[in-house]
Amino acid sequence: xxxxxxxxRANQPRPPEESVRLRVACTCTVGTAVATCASLDEVxxxxxxxALALIVVGMAFSYRTxxxxxxxxxxxxxxxxxxxxxxxFHSVTTSGQGVTGVEDPLTALLVTVLVxxxxxxxxxxxxxxxxxxxxxxxxVGAAQAIDxxxxxxxxxxxxxxIWSLMEMWLSASGGGRMSIAGIITxxxxxxxxxxxxxxxxxxPAVAVRFDFLAHAGAGGVIPVPxxxxxxxxxxxxxxxxxxxGGPTRIGGYLGFAKALDTALRGxxxxxxxxMVRAQxxxxxxxxxxxxxxxxxxxxxxxxxxxxxxxxxxxxxxxxGNVPLGPSDLQTFYVxxxxxxxxxxxxxxxxxxxxxxxxxxxxxxxxxxxxxxGKGAIYTVNSVxxxxxxxxxxxxxxxxxxxxxxxxxxxxLPHPYTRxxxxxxxxxxxxxxxxxxxxALIAWIGAHTSYSLDxxxxxxxxxxxxxxxxxxxxxxxxxxxxxxxxxxxxxGIPAREAVGYVPGSYNPVTDLYQIRADDAHAWVQVWxxxxxxxxxxxxxxxxxxxxxxxxxxxHDIGHALRQVPPLPTGxxxxxxxxxxxxxxxxxxxPATWAERVARSAERAGRRVGLPRLPSQTLIEYAAxxxxxxxxxxxxxxxxxxxxxxYGGRHPSLSQQRQMVTAARRLRHRRSHGRLxxxxxxxx
Amino acid sequence: xxxxxxxxxxxxxxxxxxxxxxxxxxxxxxxxxxWVQALGDLVFGTLLVGIIxxxxxxxxxxxxxxxxxxxxVAGRVVDMQLRASTRVRVRPVAPAGAEGYIGPGRAGAPTxxxxxxxxxxxxYTHLVLDVATAAPFALQWWSRRVRVALPIALYVRPRxxxxxxxxxxxxEGAGDGADRPELNAGYPRGxxxxxxxxxxxxxxxxxxxxxxxxxxxxxxLPAAEPYVIALRLPADPDGAERMAERAxxxxxxxxxxxxxxxxxxxxxxxxxxxxxxxxxxxxxxxARAVAPGGVPAGASGPGVAP
Numbered sequence: 001x002x003x004x005x006x007x008x009r010a011n012q013p014r015p016p017e018e019s020v021r022l023r024v025a026c027t028c029t030v031g032t033a034v035a036t037c038a039s040l041d042e043v044x045x046x047x048x049x050x051a052l053a054l055i056v057v058g059m060a061f062s063y064r065t066x067x068x069x070x071x072x073x074x075x076x077x078x079x080x081x082x083x084x085x086x087x088x089f090h091s092v093t094t095s096g097q098g099v100t101g102v103e104d105p106l107t108a109l110l111v112t113v114l115v116x117x118x119x120x121x122x123x124x125x126x127x128x129x130x131x132x133x134x135x136x137x138x139x140v141g142a143a144q145a146i147d148x149x150x151x152x153x154x155x156x157x158x159x160x161x162i163w164s165l166m167e168m169w170l171s172a173s174g175g176g177r178m179s180i181a182g183i184i185t186x187x188x189x190x191x192x193x194x195x196x197x198x199x200x201x202x203x204p205a206v207a208v209r210f211d212f213l214a215h216a217g218a219g220g221v222i223p224v225p226x227x228x229x230x231x232x233x234x235x236x237x238x239x240x241x242x243x244x245g246g247p248t249r250i251g252g253y254l255g256f257a258k259a260l261d262t263a264l265r266g267x268x269x270x271x272x273x274x275m276v277r278a279q280x281x282x283x284x285x286x287x288x289x290x291x292x293x294x295x296x297x298x299x300x301x302x303x304x305x306x307x308x309x310x311x312x313x314x315x316x317x318x319x320g321n322v323p324l325g326p327s328d329l330q331t332f333y334v335x336x337x338x339x340x341x342x343x344x345x346x347x348x349x350x351x352x353x354x355x356x357x358x359x360x361x362x363x364x365x366x367x368x369x370x371x372x373g374k375g376a377i378y379t380v381n382s383v384x385x386x387x388x389x390x391x392x393x394x395x396x397x398x399x400x401x402x403x404x405x406x407x408x409x410x411x412l413p414h415p416y417t418r419x420x421x422x423x424x425x426x427x428x429x430x431x432x433x434x435x436x437x438x439a440l441i442a443w444i445g446a447h448t449s450y451s452l453d454x455x456x457x458x459x460x461x462x463x464x465x466x467x468x469x470x471x472x473x474x475x476x477x478x479x480x481x482x483x484x485x486x487x488x489x490x491g492i493p494a495r496e497a498v499g500y501v502p503g504s505y506n507p508v509t510d511l512y513q514i515r516a517d518d519a520h521a522w523v524q525v526w527x528x529x530x531x532x533x534x535x536x537x538x539x540x541x542x543x544x545x546x547x548x549x550x551x552x553x554h555d556i557g558h559a560l561r562q563v564p565p566l567p568t569g570x571x572x573x574x575x576x577x578x579x580x581x582x583x584x585x586x587x588x589p590a591t592w593a594e595r596v597a598r599s600a601e602r603a604g605r606r607v608g609l610p611r612l613p614s615q616t617l618i619e620y621a622a623x624x625x626x627x628x629x630x631x632x633x634x635x636x637x638x639x640x641x642x643x644x645y646g647g648r649h650p651s652l653s654q655q656r657q658m659v660t661a662a663r664r665l666r667h668r669r670s671h672g673r674l675x676x677x678x679x680x681x682x
Numbered sequence: 683x684x685x686x687x688x689x690x691x692x693x694x695x696x697x698x699x700x701x702x703x704x705x706x707x708x709x710x711x712x713x714x715x716x717w718v719q720a721l722g723d724l725v726f727g728t729l730l731v732g733i734i735x736x737x738x739x740x741x742x743x744x745x746x747x748x749x750x751x752x753x754x755v756a757g758r759v760v761d762m763q764l765r766a767s768t769r770v771r772v773r774p775v776a777p778a779g780a781e782g783y784i785g786p787g788r789a790g791a792p793t794x795x796x797x798x799x800x801x802x803x804x805x806y807t808h809l810v811l812d813v814a815t816a817a818p819f820a821l822q823w824w825s826r827r828v829r830v831a832l833p834i835a836l837y838v839r840p841r842x843x844x845x846x847x848x849x850x851x852x853x854e855g856a857g858d859g860a861d862r863p864e865l866n867a868g869y870p871r872g873x874x875x876x877x878x879x880x881x882x883x884x885x886x887x888x889x890x891x892x893x894x895x896x897x898x899x900x901x902x903l904p905a906a907e908p909y910v911i912a913l914r915l916p917a918d919p920d921g922a923e924r925m926a927e928r929a930x931x932x933x934x935x936x937x938x939x940x941x942x943x944x945x946x947x948x949x950x951x952x953x954x955x956x957x958x959x960x961x962x963x964x965x966x967x968x969a970r971a972v973a974p975g976g977v978p979a980g981a982s983g984p985g986v987a988p
Contacts, residue, residue: 124820132702135702135725138721139706139709139718139721139722142715142717142718142720142721143709143715143717143718144715145715145717146715146717150717154717154720154721154724158724158728161728162728162819165728165732165818165819165820165821166818166819168819168820169816169817169818169819169820171820172816172820173769173770173771173783173785173815173816173817173820174783174787175787176769176783176785176786176787177769177786177787178786178817178818179768179786182739182768182817182818183818185735185738185739186731186735186818186819189727189730189731189735189738190724190727190728190730190731191727192727193726193727193730193731194723194724194726194727194728195723195727197723197726197727198719198720198723201719201723203716203719204710204711204715204716204718204719205711277715506716507716508716508717508720509715509716509717510715510716510717510719511716548716548719610831612807612831612832612833612835613746613831613832613833614833614834614835
């Protein structure tokens, strides 16, 4: 068959679809997809409602004209599809947003095609196309979805889609009916297949070759460009260190300001601040501090310089960093109020941002010129230097810090004699920087306690001394500051970094969810050749990018651990026993007569004589005996029927003998010698 | 003879599914959105069940014949009732027939009617059917060939062909010319026990009641001698079918005339010589008839019912 013939055959008109239920199901499927896109603001609700109305009208029209569709409707559908395609390509080529600008025109294209196509769906195949196109619409919507609310639309669309497909089968089978067991089997199969793939597939990754969407969201104007500002809801408020009695900002964290006062602790909320799509979990650093006064951290790096570029903005390499390593793309979706810091994984090299410039400091701190509010989106490409412990142990040569900078990162307000002695004692067996850091972290983990509820710092007291030699209770700021100070006392350049921990990974959305209480402080240690490396004496960072399946299994396991074991185990055990009992009752052991009859049937099948439904056992045994040239089965069949219908039951020993004889007969070859010596049942 | 479950023209659905999932994969791994992948997983599950699921449904389908006539005629449509555990499309292969759907319908009845049109006479103890389904999503058809046992054997008698008039022509010098008297003609001589070949008209009911066994009248004339039709079917199925049709037509003519007929045929288990009292009995005998040393005509397998 030539290609032309194949195309012609594929385009042959199919028999008209008569099922109204199928059309209703398809209309619901398509309508749900359109509504999904409207909920994600890809099309307006007005447009969506209009499209829905037109789809309903179109479906009704095509049902009325299903037997003989008018010729002009094909021209209308073709013209509409061509016009939608022209509009799509025009929008894409003129938007200048690259791939990110495709989604809205693509949504418009698919909605238009669905609307136009609904006027010409005479056959079942056309309805199947409508369902498939709605799947495309859902995919476009899924590419925009970042929260679990999208799941409700997915469930609705799947329900309508499955209904449509089942109606297609019922229509194809001439008006059948799916049994409940069949539906359950299909759903279980689907869920198992989808779940299996979900658990196996790695998380989807983003390609760096595309331009990324950047959006300012509901932000505001920063009064002093380049200065740290308050949260997005109050863009006019400049960032400042908190006070014990003052209001807390940004979900309660007081560190995203010009100074980090370790004596203060805001009340961190569970508010979702950001969601991050990234190729691997990282600490999302906001800023670093180098100057310690015994109570607060401040930064002495020169003021941030503006970097003006269109996206992507190429960021200068921070001082002391090495631009070597794998690329790590992160897209940040701002959900709540946060500072105008541009959080990112160390160290940022490119930035897709909704402003033509950003302010960049020497330490890598990036400050936004605009307030980032809810709905803001930006993407950072970082070059992640991730050396192994062995590489860090043998780090030498290559990059070195300027003398002035090294002095800044070794600065201490006073000699810290006790802290130095402690650090020297703890690291006495360590011969390199990495082992010293690890030894100090291990000591802190073994000898201090983590608590957010710490006693107030006495006036004039030093945070580090109070933590190491006082109550030894603190949170990330005290712990990381103590490590930094001890490292500096040993002559190792270190600094304090603040930002967010990776947050909880959602395996469905493939996003890290960052809440306000994920704000964190940790330590950055400088290594020759590798630059600044982060160490967290407070928490442990997941070593690898988690796969959705592993995280989901972990979540399931965590949920199961919450289940009380005794009552649950009792209930499950009881249910299992009941199920086994019911099964045992249904599958009671076969009686001797059933076993003899089954043996006869198996022997008959072996010689090509399956038992007919109309044959009695005696008739069948006679046929089998005739075929096998022997007479072993007939007396057995007589005994069975005499027991079953005549009430002449053999003794237990006779029953056993008959079962044994039947088994031997079954295994005996045709025309062989059959047991005739002794027949106790006769 | 149950064959393996096999897909019908699977290339298009599988190619379309692979294309859809491939595009989906590309979108997921370029948008980087977990929802795209999660939705793609669901679409994958749906496509997998839609394409592979019919095979499972088909393997689990149970089909049985619950009602059928005892006899039918080759070349004529015969309806039978079937019951299926799940809705399937059924195309009769042996004997041939019209395609239909059996299984639970809108009304809930799991039964359906199947029209067969056997081309050849024979005794059918099984039906050979091509069973297909696309449940649950009508994305891919799978089929298998099954053999369904009939609860009773179906006798397909040959068509009633033109009678063989040469066999009925009077034979010269044989003494049984065209003026052959009827069976009950002549002078009654007495009664004797029934023998195969005697017709119902010859039964002497009074003597039967007296002797407590079936007795028939005996005439003095030799007019009651039956026609003996010795049928030797050729090995060629079509030739055998035509010959059986002529025999059926001849026997029908003779029986209509009131003559006694003894039919001699070869059956699977050997030669059978017996009287036929009706066209139905003759049809059954002819249905069972085989060429000498041959296999039953039209039978779908071993186990020809007695």
